Amino acid sequence: MKTKNTADASSAVDDFRERINKETCINLDFGYLNGAIESWWMRNNHQPTHVLKFQLLSFFQTYLRSEDTLYFDKVGLADEGVAAVCIKNIFRLDSPKLALAAHEALAELFYLTDIKYDYEEHKALYLKPSAEQYKEWGNGYGDITPHSDDLYENMHIDYLALTVCRDTTHTPTTYYFPRDLIDNLSDDELETLLTMQAIFTSGKNVNGFKERIRNIVTYDPLYGYQFSLDFRIDQHCGERMRALNGGQHVLDKMRAGIAHARHHVSTAQTGTFLIMANHKILHARPTLNISVDTARKHSATPTLSTTPRLLFRSKGPRKYYYPLDESLAS
Numbered sequence: 001m002k003t004k005n006t007a008d009a010s011s012a013v014d015d016f017r018e019r020i021n022k023e024t025c026i027n028l029d030f031g032y033l034n035g036a037i038e039s040w041w042m043r044n045n046h047q048p049t050h051v052l053k054f055q056l057l058s059f060f061q062t063y064l065r066s067e068d069t070l071y072f073d074k075v076g077l078a079d080e081g082v083a084a085v086c087i088k089n090i091f092r093l094d095s096p097k098l099a100l101a102a103h104e105a106l107a108e109l110f111y112l113t114d115i116k117y118d119y120e121e122h123k124a125l126y127l128k129p130s131a132e133q134y135k136e137w138g139n140g141y142g143d144i145t146p147h148s149d150d151l152y153e154n155m156h157i158d159y160l161a162l163t164v165c166r167d168t169t170h171t172p173t174t175y176y177f178p179r180d181l182i183d184n185l186s187d188d189e190l191e192t193l194l195t196m197q198a199i200f201t202s203g204k205n206v207n208g209f210k211e212r213i214r215n216i217v218t219y220d221p222l223y224g225y226q227f228s229l230d231f232r233i234d235q236h237c238g239e240r241m242r243a244l245n246g247g248q249h250v251l252d253k254m255r256a257g258i259a260h261a262r263h264h265v266s267t268a269q270t271g272t273f274l275i276m277a278n279h280k281i282l283h284a285r286p287t288l289n290i291s292v293d294t295a296r297k298h299s300a301t302p303t304l305s306t307t308p309r310l311l312f313r314s315k316g317p318r319k320y321y322y323p324l325d326e327s328l329a330s
């Protein structure tokens with residue numbers, strides 16, 4: 001017969017499994033708009049990027065079908081279960097200025113508050129100098145292991161969004177639900193995961209060094225279960241996530257299962273926007289699908305118009321709209 005403590009732990013694990021199994025991703029196609037966006041672009045591309053962003057915001061609010069606006073305020077919330085939205089065919093023209101304007105407009109519509117740190121160039125992702133020597137780096141050539149962003153930061157980063165301006169390497173972003181990385185864990189190991197902490201450290205992306213301790217799993221009534229997981233191994237700093245007081249064997253077992261874990265794939269095509277709840281999805285990328293010599297050539301003298309793969313990125317907390325106390329307003 002189970003003791004009360006054992007039964008409580010077992011029902012907590014069951015509740016955990018049930019809730020995280022409800023998380024989904026949504027795929028949308030804005031192809032019905034891209035002709036009109038191109039006409040607008042031809043008339044307005046001389047405008048500054050911030051003006052283009054606000055024009056596109058208005059355009060989306062006016063012309064999007066209602067079913068394509070349903071998820072703007074819902075990504076990452078427990079009740080909705082939508083952990084990621086991938087939109088393709090937003091535009092077809094390969095223009096960094098258009099891609100950045102569309103990216104910023106959609107990030108705004110999805111409640112993302114982008115954060116710029118002084119020590120990180122985070123906005124444009126492309127092959128930067130010495131890229132061919134690096135993996136686990138968004139501007140590098142090599143593969144990137146599943147992780148959530150900025151776990152070493154004080155701030156809680158709710159969202160990560162990526163827009164493809166160009167990808168002639170055909171190397172899509174991949175993303176993983178945590179449930180697919182815990183498939184091989186026993187109930188005892190899951191209980192350990194639910195209560196353990198880890199220390200997270202910065203990598204090559206940060207100029208300097210930062211670290212923070214976090215619970216691997218947290219629960220919040222608004223957001224549901226959220227995860228802090230980073231399986232990257234930095235060439236200089238080593239493992240980006242280390243168990244703090246036990247549980248490393250659980251993280252190691254999850255890492256061992258990554259190669260065969262079920263995962264989703266974005267679209268490596270101009271005009272794709274992917275937004276994910278940073279603590280409900282882990283993102284990754286294989287080695288770029290070009291030769292190391294080609295990568296070296298492009299990284300030596302990179303330009304936004306010639307680099308073979310150019311993505312724009314935003315990451316930050318969910319935008320908070322302060323509710324007015326209407327009893328005081330009249």
Ligand SMILES: [Fe+2]
Binds near residue numbers: 148283
């Ligand atoms: Fe990342």
